[in-house]
Amino acid sequence: MRSRTLAFIVCSPTGRVGNTILARLLADYFLLSGRSFVGFDTDAHEPGFAARFPDEVVVSDLTTIQGQMGLIDPLLVADGVPKIVDLWHRSFDGFFTLLEHTDFMAEARGQGIEPVLLYLADGSPRSIDAAGRLADRYPDLQIILVGNDGTVPGLESRAQFYHYPQTRTFKIAALDPVLRQTIDERGFSLSRFMMMPPTHMSIVVRAGLREWLWRIFSQFKSFELRMTLEETEHLG
Amino acid sequence: MARNPRPLKQQAPAKSAAQAPSSAPEPELGLNKMKPTLIMVGADKGGVGKTTVARALLDYFASNNVIARAFDTEFPRGTLHRFHPEITEVVDITQTPDQMRILDTLNTSQVKVSVIDTRAGALTTSLEALREVGFLDAARAGDFNFMLFHVLGPSIASLGEIAETTPFVSDAHYFLVKNYINDATFFDWDPTTAQTYFGKARNASEVVIPKLNAMAYEQVDLAGTPWSTFVANRTAAGEPAQHSFTLRGYVRTWQNRNAEEFKRIRLLDFVNGRI
Numbered sequence: 001m002r003s004r005t006l007a008f009i010v011c012s013p014t015g016r017v018g019n020t021i022l023a024r025l026l027a028d029y030f031l032l033s034g035r036s037f038v039g040f041d042t043d044a045h046e047p048g049f050a051a052r053f054p055d056e057v058v059v060s061d062l063t064t065i066q067g068q069m070g071l072i073d074p075l076l077v078a079d080g081v082p083k084i085v086d087l088w089h090r091s092f093d094g095f096f097t098l099l100e101h102t103d104f105m106a107e108a109r110g111q112g113i114e115p116v117l118l119y120l121a122d123g124s125p126r127s128i129d130a131a132g133r134l135a136d137r138y139p140d141l142q143i144i145l146v147g148n149d150g151t152v153p154g155l156e157s158r159a160q161f162y163h164y165p166q167t168r169t170f171k172i173a174a175l176d177p178v179l180r181q182t183i184d185e186r187g188f189s190l191s192r193f194m195m196m197p198p199t200h201m202s203i204v205v206r207a208g209l210r211e212w213l214w215r216i217f218s219q220f221k222s223f224e225l226r227m228t229l230e231e232t233e234h235l236g
Numbered sequence: 237m238a239r240n241p242r243p244l245k246q247q248a249p250a251k252s253a254a255q256a257p258s259s260a261p262e263p264e265l266g267l268n269k270m271k272p273t274l275i276m277v278g279a280d281k282g283g284v285g286k287t288t289v290a291r292a293l294l295d296y297f298a299s300n301n302v303i304a305r306a307f308d309t310e311f312p313r314g315t316l317h318r319f320h321p322e323i324t325e326v327v328d329i330t331q332t333p334d335q336m337r338i339l340d341t342l343n344t345s346q347v348k349v350s351v352i353d354t355r356a357g358a359l360t361t362s363l364e365a366l367r368e369v370g371f372l373d374a375a376r377a378g379d380f381n382f383m384l385f386h387v388l389g390p391s392i393a394s395l396g397e398i399a400e401t402t403p404f405v406s407d408a409h410y411f412l413v414k415n416y417i418n419d420a421t422f423f424d425w426d427p428t429t430a431q432t433y434f435g436k437a438r439n440a441s442e443v444v445i446p447k448l449n450a451m452a453y454e455q456v457d458l459a460g461t462p463w464s465t466f467v468a469n470r471t472a473a474g475e476p477a478q479h480s481f482t483l484r485g486y487v488r489t490w491q492n493r494n495a496e497e498f499k500r501i502r503l504l505d506f507v508n509g510r511i
Contacts, residue, residue, distance in 0.1 A: 065451040065482070072482040101449075102485020 003231055004114040005078045011087035011095070012120040013130040018148040018172065019120060020048040023086035025172075025213075026118075027053055028190035029220045030082055038081055040071050042095065043088035052189075057084075062091045068098055076104075078112045096134070105138055114227075117143040118170070122152045123160040135165035143167045144223070149174040170219050179208050272342040273381035273507045274371075275351045276363075280397040282356030284389040285415040287315045289445060290353040292494045293385070293503075294320055295463045297349060299495070300504055304349040307338055309358060316353045318460050321472075323347075329354065329362050339371055342380060349507050359386070359397070363404040372404060381506060383409040385443065395433040398440075409506060410440040416447045441501060446493045452486040455479065463491055 010023045023039065027049075030037045039057035041050040044067070050057040058074075061067035075083050087095055099105060108115055119131055135143055145167050147156045153174060155161050175183070182188065182205055194213060197206050277290045290306065297304040304323065308314030311328040327334035329352070342350060354362045363384075366372050375382035384405050388394040398412065412434075434440070456463060459479070461472045467488045471477045498504075 065449060069480045069482040072485070073480050076481050098482075101489050102482055103489055104485060107481060107485065 007083040015089040017120040018151045031191040042091040049086035148172040278354035278359035279387040309355045387413045415445045448490045449486040452483040
């Protein structure tokens with residue numbers, strides 16, 4: 001059985017919740033495990049994700065038909081290479097309208113593409129409402145709720161978290177400001193850091209960063225394993 | 237789908253229609269229960285998308301297993317012919333031989349649905365021609381189904397067309413088509429004027445052709461194939477094509493919306509003689 005091609009859509013209807021860092025973490029996770037990925041950045045003005053991975057990520061301006069084609073068409077290529085979309089919050093509505101107008105989900109199913117929504121939760125009514133609508137509209141769609149303690153501290157213990165559709169969750173721990181500064185540096189690659197930590201770096205920074213990344217990557221790994229198990233035919 | 241059990245008053249014995257051939261179809265054969273249907277798509281102005289509407293109709297019939305043929309009156313070179321070459325004949329509706337080609341074959345042809353895409357500015361003359369050869373009377377007598385899809389333009393001139401057309405089609409199924417395919421800012425008619433004109437077309441119902449993404453429209457145009465062939469990612473010759481999914485998706489959604497609209501007006505019931 002051929003395995004499905006995963007298409008991760010990192011999204012949130014609100015800004016500044018950590019879309020780009022999540023897309024980046026996912027991209028580095030694949031690079032670290034020796035695989036490639038194809039990425040898309042829909043923020044045509046300040047493409048932070050594309051700036052990190054100039055060879056793998058293309059910028060798609062969804063307000064133009066060319067940009068729409070540049071995103072949707074490659075997303076439907078079932079080549080086994082994971083796709084990562086960093087959906088800018090301003091193109092959130094446009095993107096889902098586009099999916100609706102092109103009947104994307106049906107085509108994706110037909111092509112053996114598995115869209116996975118990584119939904120960054122922030123507890124705002126707008127965010128809860130949009131998540132609910134997506135879950136209603138696409139009952140078969142995998143939605144993973146991501147709590148980012150770095151941008152929205154303690155959300156998972158708050159009452160409004162339970163207003164989201166009941167789905168699987170990922171958690172990104174808050175990162176110490178010093179470590180944050182390190183990974184924000186231009187040209188700093190998370191996967192390269194994991195493979196070969198620079199010797200000049202403080203051991204405290206190295207350990208802290210490794211710990212933080214490890215926790216996130218192991219969640220990605222367990223997600224992948226579960227997907228593999230679900231695809232296995234002879235499992236009861 | 238809702239079936240209307242109303243008794244069909246069109247089942248009257250065949251009247252002597254002007255052009256009815258002697259070999260009338262035998263009514264007991266289930267196949268021949270279908271009366272020939274003539275669908276005219278027209279407008280008195282060019283550029284309002286008649287051919288688009290005709291193509292949408294042909295596509296809808298094809299996807300519902302209704303075999304149709306088409307006549308393109310954009311003589312000598314037809315746009316509709318380019319998209320549906322196998323089923324389209326280019327005719328000059330003002331010439332008697334071509335009128336015979338359309339009307340005389342309505343009863344004999346195996347294909348029961350004929351779509352005429354009338355040339356720009358020729359709607360009234362075409363209707364006159366149909367009246368003169370007795371077709372409109374025959375349709376009124378129930379020998380044929382006749383439908384008119386009148387594609388409206390955005391200007392007030394279009395409303396004048398309605399006034400001109402209504403005398404011909406009081407018994408036809410008359411549909412006023414608002415074609416939004418290329419244009420979003422459309423139909424800014426003065427409500428009172430519009431009401432006056434629409435009031436004249438008592439039996440008319442409205443059909444809306446929704447907007448289609450401009451680039452998607454253009455690519456189908458370049459491909460020169462029926463909408464569904466484009467959606468199926470095939471060339472006119474049936475070979476696999478390389479059309480963008482995004483554009484195909486737009487066309488497919490647009491087609492589905494058209495199909496809903498045609499279903500709403502019970503187009504299939506009409507050509508199958510169920511109304």
